[in-house]
Amino acid sequence: MAKDQKKRSAKSSGKARAEGKKPPEATYEAAEPSKQRKFRRDRVAPDQLVQRGALAIRDQMRYLERNHDIARGIIRTMVNNVIGPNGIGIEPQPRRRDGTIHEEYANVLRSMLRQWARFPEVTHRHHFSKSQRLMAQAWFRDGEAWTQLLIGRVPNLTFRTPLPFALELFEADMVPMDYDDPSLNIRQGIQRNAWGQITGVYVYKTFPGDNNFLVRGTEAKRIPGDRILQLADLDRIGQLRGVSGMASIINRLEDVKDLEESERIAAKLAARLTAYVRKGDPQLYNPESVQTDDRGQPIQRDIAFDPGTIIDGLGAGEEIGLIDTKRPNPNIYTWRQGQLRAAAAGAGVSYSSAARDYDGTYSGQRQELVEQWVNYAVLTDEFVGQWLQPVWEAFVNTCDLSGVAPMPKDVDRALAHDCLFVGQSMPWIDPMKEAQAWQMLVQCGFASEVEVMRKRGVNPLDVLDQLVSWRTKAREKNLVLTSDAWHTKVGQLAAGIPSPAADDDDEDDDGATKADRRSMRARWSARAAYRASRRAARNHG
Structure with a gap:
């Protein structure tokens, strides 16, 4: 049998050579051109691709955020689940040389951070959590946002706190996309060295869309690379400028917006009652019965439509009919659901949050939440790595250099910036089920009380201080709380209090x-x- 196959193969190959054709080779079908689908080639450099479309995508997303409720809702959902109402928390954990946490220095940094967080940026208009939300909003909408670190004495700048450290937030428009100088290795307003590291960024002194920009011209200042932070959405390795991650769903959002507008217009037209008079059988039509004016033109009849109206002015064979507009469209809701599911998947949010549709079972909603929360965690990690962690390191260094919070001698300087960034916790769909599950994990030793508090988005130290203060006040007033295990025999024995003798x-x-x-x-x-x-x-x- 094997010999027969070899003979047939050799015969087909010989036939192909005789006809001047090459024998078929193994290949990917998707790599071959076809008449059924358009063949696309993409060999453009990432920076050149950004140069072509970043500005147009940025303008389009800003328009959708201003005028489309779904686009604004998607961006707001991402900001709320990544940053949250209180921002991404920072828990200082400076280490000694033996690896233990320096609690005294951590408390000093925590207190200084609480003061500085009230006025962290140069305009003194936004607190720290709002500054985080503004940066995240610009990041999701425009594809990138920038921040300058201002440390020490700065001309004409006053600090509202003892710490001489402030942030200057600005959008992507402030960095010119068309500023290139190959002799200085400047591309799209960013200067790099031979290894691709950013050594400087050129920034406009005024916003390009402002009237002052036309007066002052295209004057730009250079900011050293170690004093500026770029929060960018980068799709490819080596890409300099960020592009909005919403680029792939813009057309779909536009389609949904256009269809909803057309349906609203159709519904308004359908609400205006339109009727016609059907004449019926032509043999019953009598031209002499039609009333005419002086010129012989038929006089138009006005028929009033009121509740309970009896129409008795119709001629023989006439009847009144209404124009059916087929509105509302019964398929619009199903079509809109499918479009929003695809748009939510492209944006990285859950369909329930994008469409505000919370129908389904507990298991289905929790499965959606668990799978979706990974995307929010990834965005949180990128936000921390690109922006929040460098800000915290500059904050600690400024505290030490300015003498506001000097670093103790027994602190390892390499680990002085160590901290814990606390992102948003996954919400509980059914609080009773979630609480019982965590209680079992803690009692079995598979989780700690601190982990449960972190998952709920609270600071364990703050919770501990609140519990101590509240229970101390309750004992002073002889109040017995069911949550206080100190009143039980087990709690008293653990506290070293002897139980009274049985009588x-x-x-x-x-x-x-x-x-x-x-x-x-x-x-x-x-x-x-x-x-x-x-x-x-x-x-x-």
């Missing part, structure tokens, strides 16, 4: 002494043993 004469709530109850239990046991012996004797007999 047989102490009465219970119903007035019976403990000795009476023990004698009663003894009589019940004796009676049960007597009955058991009688049953055994009868069975033996």
